Amino acid sequence: MKNSRILCSRSYSTKLQLPKCGVNPAVYKGLSLEEMVTIRKKNLNPTMTTYYRKPLAFHSASKQWLFDIDGNRYLDMFGGISTVSVGHCHSKITKALAEQSNILGHVSNVYFTEKIHEYAKRLADTMPGNLKCVYFVNSGSEANDLALLMARAHTGRYDVFSLKNCYHGMTYQVMEMTSLNTYKFSVPGSPGIYKTAVPDVYKGIWGGNKCRDSPVQADRKCSCMGVCEAGISYIEEFKSDLAHMVSKHNLAGFWAETIQGVGGIVQFPKNYIKGVYEVVKQHGGLFVADEVQAGFGRTGDHFWGFEMHGITPDIVTMAKGIGNGFPLAAVVTTPEIAQGLGKATYFNTFGGNPLACAVGMAVLDIIEEEKLQENAKTVGTKLLLDLAKLRDKYEIVGDVRGKGLMIGMELVDDKTSKKPLSSEKCVDIMEKCKSMGLVVGKGGLYGNVLRLSPPMCITQQDATFTVEVLDKALSEVN
Ligand SMILES: Cc1ncc(COP(=O)(O)O)c(C=O)c1O
Known part of the structure; x- marks a missing residue:
């Protein structure tokens, strides 16, 4: 049955008026x-x-x-699950995509194409320190999967930690890192992946009304003077988990979203990530920041969520907002860590595809131009x-x-x-x-x-x- 109803015909259950929009889309005539x-x-x-x-x-x-x-x-107000960063069907993106698809759509990254180079440089320029090597992939799960491989290949170690209540994706290994039973199947979990307490200052054991880097604090009393005690307690918890669960000299890395997304927008005490970062470094591991949701300016004060925690991670994974809905994702790391992938061949057919890179460039332009x-x-x-x-x-x-x-x-x-x-x-x-x-x-x-x-x-x-x-x-x- 074809549908040809008049646009904007809904009678809302209330008198609340949607703000003006100025767009008049074509009448839908497709599948019912x-x-x-x-x-x-x-x-x-x-x-x-x-x-x-x-x-x-x-x-x-x-x-x-x-x-x-x-x-x-x-x-x-959900942006295709935190993905549509600069706005649906942005004209600059459709133009960039159309132009690129008229020139060159795909050859794979075994050949040189201009866009992957141009975009890698541009993306790396948004990063601090030595985070200058980009590997493009197609989804956030793939990005975390590749980052896991990189962390293990570089350190020659196996064990990693993530936080309870986190979401890092759905490939077999990354599913094990994800810590929400909604996404757990009854299959043997991938080994070497451990979880520590989520420092949730609203519901967790520790927390108060000064912990969060947010204009709104938890409705909870706080007794600390100066340094956030909740953060310190959660860091101690991690140290204890590390001592109990992981063999000495075998920590490859620690994963954290800079604000947990799927887990329900959970923010950590201000000093927590920095403290964990230091512990991870002392144990010879790498710190991996998952910026799939918080990156690309979404948190307002910073372009990258890790900046609000005052650290420079060893590896950063990104997806969603990077492509405004186009399947594009990336892992960014240092030249030394990137080198670890040389131990065998890691190949990704679509990673760095010219169309995806054209979109990625346009997204960066729009974030900047439209502030x-x-x-x-x-x-x-x-x-x-x-x-x-x-x-x-x-x-x-x-x-x-x-x-x-x-x-x-x-x-x-x-x-x-x-x-x-x-x-x-x-x-x-x-x-x-x-x-x-x-x-x-x-x-x-x-x-x-x-x-x-x-x-x-x-x-x-x-x-x-x-x-x-x-x-x-x-x-x-x-
Ligand atoms: C923080 C985070 N990391 C990774 C992923 C996985 O991304 P994708 O669904 O693109 O594989 C998601 C998806 O929601 C996410 O929120």
């Missing part, structure tokens, strides 16, 4: 939702996760706006502060946290128990948001953290609309 559901059941893996009780089928997009197949418009990092800071900070008012207003909002445009709102039964709000109620909130034209994401082990990681081009009006919609949705579910 029912046809897609049938094909999905039969010809796609039926286990694929979908949000919402009635799936949302998108037809087109522009900047921070999404249009479904019925022509309804939504403010995209999107600055926008992430200004709009994100105001949004965080306004969301904190909702935390003060509703018993079911336990915590609001994040930095720039990487924001989480943890939903709980009540502020004292911090028990996760039932998934039924969390889904209700997301459904209500959807009905008012707002797309948000979710995360955390129990799916009870609303996640906001929109294209970094959103405006103050969009942020205000987001708060109003969430306010209404929370009031109806509270």
